[in-house]
Amino acid sequence: MFSAIVMSQKDLLPRWRGVLETLSTPNPHRLPSSIVRDDEQSLVSAAKKGDARAFEELVSRYERKIFRLTSNITGNHEDAEDAMQEAFLKAYSHLDSFQGASRFYTWLVRIAANEALMRLRRRRPGMVSLDEPIQGETDLMPRELEDWGANPEQRYAQSELEEILSEFVDKLEPEYRIVLVLRDVEELSAEETSEALGISISAVKSRLLRGRLKLREKLSRYLRLDVPN
Amino acid sequence: MNCKGVIREISNYIDGELDPAVKQELERHLSHCEDCTMILDQTRKSIEILCDAQPVELPRDVHDRLHQAIREKFSRRTN
Numbered sequence: 001m002f003s004a005i006v007m008s009q010k011d012l013l014p015r016w017r018g019v020l021e022t023l024s025t026p027n028p029h030r031l032p033s034s035i036v037r038d039d040e041q042s043l044v045s046a047a048k049k050g051d052a053r054a055f056e057e058l059v060s061r062y063e064r065k066i067f068r069l070t071s072n073i074t075g076n077h078e079d080a081e082d083a084m085q086e087a088f089l090k091a092y093s094h095l096d097s098f099q100g101a102s103r104f105y106t107w108l109v110r111i112a113a114n115e116a117l118m119r120l121r122r123r124r125p126g127m128v129s130l131d132e133p134i135q136g137e138t139d140l141m142p143r144e145l146e147d148w149g150a151n152p153e154q155r156y157a158q159s160e161l162e163e164i165l166s167e168f169v170d171k172l173e174p175e176y177r178i179v180l181v182l183r184d185v186e187e188l189s190a191e192e193t194s195e196a197l198g199i200s201i202s203a204v205k206s207r208l209l210r211g212r213l214k215l216r217e218k219l220s221r222y223l224r225l226d227v228p229n
Numbered sequence: 230m231n232c233k234g235v236i237r238e239i240s241n242y243i244d245g246e247l248d249p250a251v252k253q254e255l256e257r258h259l260s261h262c263e264d265c266t267m268i269l270d271q272t273r274k275s276i277e278i279l280c281d282a283q284p285v286e287l288p289r290d291v292h293d294r295l296h297q298a299i300r301e302k303f304s305r306r307t308n
Contacts, residue, residue: 052300052303055299055303056296056299059295059296059299063287063292063295064285064286064287065285067287067291068283068284068285072283081291081294081295084291084295085294085295085298088295088298088299089298089299089302092299092302093302140233140236140237141232141233141236142236142268145264145267145268147267148271148274152274153274153278153281158282161278161281161282162282162283162284164282165278165279165282165283180279184276184279184280185279185280185283187280190244190246205240205241205246208240209237209239209240209241212239212240212243212272212275212276213236213239213272215272215275215276215279216268216271216272216275219271219274219275219278220271223271
């Protein structure tokens with residue numbers, strides 16, 4: 001397979017071999033999220049004892065990320081705001097039931113993801129199912145096979161990239177979008193994502209694979225070397 | 230491992246979640262397949278671009294309404 005491309009890119013082989021070592025190291029984005037600071041636990045304890053300022057500090061710390069999450073899932077500003085607000089209010093109401101088995105942030109993400117999903121399902125009844133198995137593998141094979149060159153993202157302004165990505169995330173099927181956002185934007189582990197969405201780890205991985213491949217296909221249309229900018 | 234097998238495992242490979250034997254097999258394929266290597270590199274790059282291009286902004290009015298709602302919740306609880 002890919003024989004036409006293989007013939008035309010023979011000269012690139014040494015370069016690709018050279019980056020193999022870098023590629024095989026774990027993705028830096030997979031490291032534990034840096035947003036969670038050491039004092040999270042003490043803030044949660046204080047909030048549980050009724051310290052309103054401690055809870056507001058937690059809100060201030062996570063509100064941007066939670067709003068980004070609910071925006072990415074719902075694709076709708078009004079629903080995103082509602083879901084975020086409801087998530088924080090529910091977190092406050094149920095703080096006593098938070099046992100600290102997971103990070104507070106992960107617990108909050110789970111609540112927010114559920115609130116956002118509920119609103120998305122309301123708008124698209126019958127269209128959002130996270131636990132159905134994915135059929136077939138034929139759609140996995142990449143179609144866009146063009147060289148991007150070095151630092152392809154530098155050919156675009158940050159705002160242009162944000163626009164391209166925003167359009168991609170909005171159009172991506174919800175079952176892939178939600179997993180991609182939780183794993184690659186919010187940096188939850190596969191286990192945390194599985195827990196947050198109530199689906200198996202293998203379902204998380206399978207949806208993530210497809211979401212990532214679709215993302216690459218989309219970006220390839222912009223980042224390939226022969227696209228005039 | 231063939232190209233199809235590499236694509237199936239590419240995401241687990243990026244996350245460092247492959248068994249050593251499968252990882253070795255995949256890397257053996259990568260060492261002679263420029264297309265799979267390119268797809269791997271671009272997929273990895275795509276994740277970085279997605280992550281970097283996600284603005285973490287909260288409109289002021291949304292922030293204000295959120296904190297207002299939370300303060301109302303506090304006052305209902307204390308009253």
